[in-house]
Amino acid sequence: ETGVTQTPRHLVMxxxxxxxLKCEQHLGHNAMYWYKQSAxxxxxxxFVYNFxxxxxxxxxxxxxxxxxxxxxxxxxxxxxxxPEDSALYLCASSQETGQGIYEQYFGPGTxxxxx
Amino acid sequence: xxxxxxxxDQVNVAEGNPLTVKCTxxxxxxxxxxxxxxxxxxxxQFLLKYITGDNLVKGSYGFEAEFNxxxxxxHLKKPSALVSDSALYxxxxxxxxxxxxxxxxxxxxxxxxx
Numbered sequence: 001e002t003g004v005t006q007t008p009r010h011l012v013m014x015x016x017x018x019x020x021l022k023c024e025q026h027l028g029h030n031a032m033y034w035y036k037q038s039a040x041x042x043x044x045x046x047f048v049y050n051f052x053x054x055x056x057x058x059x060x061x062x063x064x065x066x067x068x069x070x071x072x073x074x075x076x077x078x079x080x081x082x083p084e085d086s087a088l089y090l091c092a093s094s095q096e097t098g099q100g101i102y103e104q105y106f107g108p109g110t111x112x113x114x115x
Numbered sequence: 116x117x118x119x120x121x122x123x124d125q126v127n128v129a130e131g132n133p134l135t136v137k138c139t140x141x142x143x144x145x146x147x148x149x150x151x152x153x154x155x156x157x158x159x160q161f162l163l164k165y166i167t168g169d170n171l172v173k174g175s176y177g178f179e180a181e182f183n184x185x186x187x188x189x190h191l192k193k194p195s196a197l198v199s200d201s202a203l204y205x206x207x208x209x210x211x212x213x214x215x216x217x218x219x220x221x222x223x224x225x226x227x228x229x
Contacts, residue, residue: 017221023118033215041218042218043159043217048127056216090159101147101209105161106151106158106159106160108156
């Protein structure tokens with residue numbers, strides 16, 4: 001799991017707070033992803049970045065705001081969240097070359113609780 | 116639209132016995148299929164993938180998966196289960212679009228009893 005790191009590992013925030021999740025990949029990949037994992041539901045893809053450009057926004061509410069300053073770092077800025085946003089947020093990365101199909105590598109996740 | 120189904124929420128198996136975790140898929144084009152494992156309080160770890168070629172794919176930790184095009188299935192197997200294999204297993208299919216978008220199943224909890 002040292003390939004993709006996420007901080008913090010646990011976060012408790014009130015509905016009026018603003019916080020950020022950080023993801024860093026040490027694999028030299030050029031694509032990064034945010035997923036939401038809730039109990040009893042499939043992993044939900046939230047955002048995709050290819051070469052620092054956002055290429056996918058899976059109808060995510062505007063209270064979630066991603067930022068990708070370079071190909072190694074990905075942030076998820078949170079504000080005015082709802083209790084139903086409590087979940088495990090996973091970051092992943094992969095190498096997209098246009099040739100071949102490559103797997104995604106996941107970080108350990110941030111367990112978010114909204115009170 | 117692409118989709119993945121894992122029909123079993125939980126699979127129980129005795130240590131030393133063979134295990135199978137089921138997955139079926141639906142895609143419009145060629146399927147690119149993956150298996151991941153998630154241990155408690157950890158992220159997902161890649162086990163194996165099928166892109167093309169041999170229908171039997173070998174992966175990490177002694178796991179393998181069999182691609183069956185006629186049954187649209189990609190079941191995960193291991194000849195002899197270990198207690199340490201107990202975890203949550205996810206099947207995923209890649210969306211054939213321009214992005215590397217993975218569609219995940221709901222997961223199957225594998226419990227291996229000693």
